[in-house]
Amino acid sequence: xxxxxxxxxxxxxxxxxxxxxxxxxxxxxxxxxxxxxxxxxxxxxxxxxxxxxxxxxxxxxxxxxxxxxxxxxxxxxxxxxxxxxxxxxxxxxxxxxxxxxxxxxxxxxxxxxxxxxxxxxxxxxxxxxxxxxxxxxxxxxxxxxxxxxxxxxxxxxxxxxxxxxxxxxxxxxxxxxxxxxxxxxxxxxxxxxxxxxxxxxxxxxxxxxxxxxxxxxxxxxxxxxxxxxxxxxxxxxxxxxxxxxxxxxxxxxxxxxxxxxxxxxxxxxxxxxxxxxxxxxxxxxxxxxxxxxxxxxxxxxxxxxxxxxxxxxxxxxxx
Amino acid sequence: xxxxxxxxxxxxxxxxxxxxxxxxxxxxxxxxxxxxxxxxxxxxxxxxxxxxxxxxxxxxxxxxxxxxxxxxxxxxxxxxxxxxxxxxxxxxxxxxxxxxxxxxxxxxxxxxxxxxxxxxxxxxxxxxxxxxxxxxxxxxxxxxxxxxxxxxxxxxxxxxxxxxxxxxxxxxxxxxxxxxxxxxxxxxxxxxxxxxxxxxxxxxxxxxxxxxxxxxxxxxxxxxxxxxxxxxxxxxxxxxxxxxxxxxxxxxxxxxxxxxxxxxxxxxxxxxxxxxxxxxxxxxxxxxxxxxxxxxxxxxxxxxxxxxxxxxxxxxxxxxxxxxxxxxxxxxxxxxxxxx
Numbered sequence: 001x002x003x004x005x006x007x008x009x010x011x012x013x014x015x016x017x018x019x020x021x022x023x024x025x026x027x028x029x030x031x032x033x034x035x036x037x038x039x040x041x042x043x044x045x046x047x048x049x050x051x052x053x054x055x056x057x058x059x060x061x062x063x064x065x066x067x068x069x070x071x072x073x074x075x076x077x078x079x080x081x082x083x084x085x086x087x088x089x090x091x092x093x094x095x096x097x098x099x100x101x102x103x104x105x106x107x108x109x110x111x112x113x114x115x116x117x118x119x120x121x122x123x124x125x126x127x128x129x130x131x132x133x134x135x136x137x138x139x140x141x142x143x144x145x146x147x148x149x150x151x152x153x154x155x156x157x158x159x160x161x162x163x164x165x166x167x168x169x170x171x172x173x174x175x176x177x178x179x180x181x182x183x184x185x186x187x188x189x190x191x192x193x194x195x196x197x198x199x200x201x202x203x204x205x206x207x208x209x210x211x212x213x214x215x216x217x218x219x220x221x222x223x224x225x226x227x228x229x230x231x232x233x234x235x236x237x238x239x240x241x242x243x244x245x246x247x248x249x250x251x252x253x254x255x256x257x258x259x260x261x262x263x264x265x266x267x268x269x270x271x272x273x274x275x276x277x278x279x280x281x282x283x284x285x286x287x288x289x290x291x292x293x294x295x296x297x298x299x300x301x302x303x304x305x306x307x308x309x310x311x312x313x314x315x316x317x318x319x
Numbered sequence: 320x321x322x323x324x325x326x327x328x329x330x331x332x333x334x335x336x337x338x339x340x341x342x343x344x345x346x347x348x349x350x351x352x353x354x355x356x357x358x359x360x361x362x363x364x365x366x367x368x369x370x371x372x373x374x375x376x377x378x379x380x381x382x383x384x385x386x387x388x389x390x391x392x393x394x395x396x397x398x399x400x401x402x403x404x405x406x407x408x409x410x411x412x413x414x415x416x417x418x419x420x421x422x423x424x425x426x427x428x429x430x431x432x433x434x435x436x437x438x439x440x441x442x443x444x445x446x447x448x449x450x451x452x453x454x455x456x457x458x459x460x461x462x463x464x465x466x467x468x469x470x471x472x473x474x475x476x477x478x479x480x481x482x483x484x485x486x487x488x489x490x491x492x493x494x495x496x497x498x499x500x501x502x503x504x505x506x507x508x509x510x511x512x513x514x515x516x517x518x519x520x521x522x523x524x525x526x527x528x529x530x531x532x533x534x535x536x537x538x539x540x541x542x543x544x545x546x547x548x549x550x551x552x553x554x555x556x557x558x559x560x561x562x563x564x565x566x567x568x569x570x571x572x573x574x575x576x577x578x579x580x581x582x583x584x585x586x587x588x589x590x591x592x593x594x595x596x597x598x599x600x601x602x603x604x605x606x607x608x609x610x611x612x613x614x615x616x617x618x619x620x621x622x623x624x625x626x627x628x629x630x631x632x633x634x635x636x637x638x639x640x641x642x643x644x645x646x647x648x649x650x651x652x653x654x655x656x657x658x659x
Contacts, residue, residue: 055510056510057509057510058481058506058507058508058509058510059503059504059505059506059509059510060504060510126517126522126525126526127525130529131529134529134530153472153474155474155515155530156529156530157515157517157526158515234479234518235517235518235522238515238516239479239515239516239517239518240511240514240515240516250515250516256479259480260479260480260481260508260518261480261481261508262380262382262481263352263379263380263381263382263383263480263481264380264381264382264399264480264481264482264483264507264508265382265481265507265508266381266382266385266398266400266403266406266506266507267403270508271382
């Protein structure tokens, strides 16, 4: 194919937008470099042990990130566990089942959740959610409290409160994207399913299968938000660096410790260690995003290789 | 004719230039958040008295304030913790510490039916070390005879953000408990042996209020403004003292007798019958030989005012004013600054 003729204006346009795109790359690389550079003292002193040790003692000058990495990943994972079914339910209802008159107001309300500043979630968390969670924790039966997942004193602040508040913050992001994706399913696809005698549930299953790449993308967008969330989490998680499976135990996240300790950190090693936590968070986010890309990529390939499953039951019923 | 115009222009330019120079001396500083309300009040009141002086203060935290003055990005710094020797060694020139106001830190707790509990320093340290875990422990009842205490668990609450408040609290515990000193130490952030953390004063206060059996610590100002019940603490003379602006000032007066020349002193556990033991200065940091001598002169005048008339504004905002003997020592140090 011959290259289309380009005018000077087109070239300028291409160059200009290309430069803008480059800015993003430069900023990301710049952030990574500065984080690495400023954490020099801590990297030199602790090396890779920083990733694997639990000690965080500003007085003795001993720093390790393992408890914070655990807290960030565990709280985000739990948040996704709660938010994904909720968000998908909302998205399916809004795109497939909702009466027309309710659709606009409901969409608006879920998206409004995304506009609330995280500090407001934090305040609500500390005054409303935490006491409520404490009540729930105290009413758990003894045999459940004996399991590692619910061990320890019921104080309200802790992993469970953090996961719940994160889930609420993540839902609007996941549901908004999932709804858009479901809306993009061609009408012919749905009509085809109905024509074969599929029930609503079966037709929705077909639509979900058709959009699975987009749905995974929506969940990953939520995960990105959960990993970096700071203020709301620090106000309810209890800020105690420890690796525990217990949902009742107060724990700590990477973003929270940076926000909490940076302003009044006076020793240069402490500051350097906090910057390295930032670097670790950067790397963890990068790895998680790369993994989700990989997942999406594999799903996309599958789709081209395997044909859509036919709703067998529906076809049989139709026959 | 042309000559006259030229002269007029020159005069106008000179007037304009002179006007600009005289209009405002801008001084910038940054540092501790704890004294920010009183500093803002001082700077705005001083600006009303001297419209040509504008002081800008950014409450970015003690660590940031120290970094900024070391790098020379600001004219002065402010910190809730005296600078360490290693940081002072990094400075281009000698840095002087000036105590400006005082703050206290108080224990708050949530135990039903037990108003006005008494604490000794050793007891507070043992509770925060996780060694005393029940409210009806002998260690608690021994200092509170006649008070019926429940068999409830003690939940320790501390600050999650690194802060001057935590420094004062841990500095006190390190002084009264050798075990605390070796195991935990004193800093704006430490490795807490037990308990949970809330962000800022309000986070700690909310957790204590909501959690039956909790004990925490907040700034005196915060407790006074929110009328939170606070415990009495035994001072170095063996007297139980309730924190108040007067008892905090008394601690500074008691410490003045042994004041080191550079004012880098912790006044926790200070002597004196009326002294509240968990008290501290907050400091202004100034270079002894600043490059900009004219600004230094203006700053000196301001500090003189803040140590004099400025102290009268303290009580209104909940800060304890400096005792007269400390002010006298500081004015002597101020005279050492090489200004115009």
